[in-house]
Amino acid sequence: MMTFEEFVLTTIKYTEINNSLGSADNRYYENRPRIHCYDGFSFSVQANKYHYCSPKCDPYDSLIYDNYEVGYPSEPLLELKEYVEWWYDCWDTVFGYVPIDVIKTIIDKHKGIDKSETLSYRICLQSSTIDQWTNNNFLINP
Numbered sequence: 001m002m003t004f005e006e007f008v009l010t011t012i013k014y015t016e017i018n019n020s021l022g023s024a025d026n027r028y029y030e031n032r033p034r035i036h037c038y039d040g041f042s043f044s045v046q047a048n049k050y051h052y053c054s055p056k057c058d059p060y061d062s063l064i065y066d067n068y069e070v071g072y073p074s075e076p077l078l079e080l081k082e083y084v085e086w087w088y089d090c091w092d093t094v095f096g097y098v099p100i101d102v103i104k105t106i107i108d109k110h111k112g113i114d115k116s117e118t119l120s121y122r123i124c125l126q127s128s129t130i131d132q133w134t135n136n137n138f139l140i141n142p
Contacts, residue, residue: 002115004104007035007045009063011119027058034072036117037110044071044094045103052085052096067097079106 011032018026029048036042047053051069070080071094079102083095107113 001038002113002118004100004107004113005064006115007032007113007118008047008065012063029058033118035107036114037107037112038114039111041074041110043073043077043106045069046071052094054097065100067099068103070095070098070103077106079109 013030014027015030016026017028029050031044031046034042034044046069047065049056049058052067053065053069054067055065070083072092073080076091080095080098083098083102084093085096086093
């Protein structure tokens with residue numbers, strides 16, 4: 001079984017980019033894979049300076065955040081209701097600034113993180129995401 005902290009620390013990936021726009025931003029941070037739990041539940045947990053998380057910084061400046069952006073759970077969760085981005089949709093959306101304790105409660109409720117299932121999706125996405133960035137100079141999430 002994988003802990004949430006292990007998930008956060010092992011799924012960070014970035015690509016150095018040649019930024020011709022003059023911005024100080026020279027890293028493209030890939031989204032982490034969805035967390036897949038042992039009971040079949042899955043959801044997205046993201047954090048970097050472009051997500052609804054705190055602190056607002058790059059992942060290498062603060063590997064463990066206080067609050068994360070959670071997205072697109074495979075089933076509605078009452079635990080996320082107060083963090084919903086769109087009040088009319090409590091499922092197919094993102095949830096901002098979700099405290100780490102709420103995320104851990106959700107993971108425990110769904111029997112823990114299935115490490116092999118979660119990380120198998122990471123392998124499939126890595127090359128296609130980088131290829132899209134390199135070939136198009138922008139990202140379109142697969």
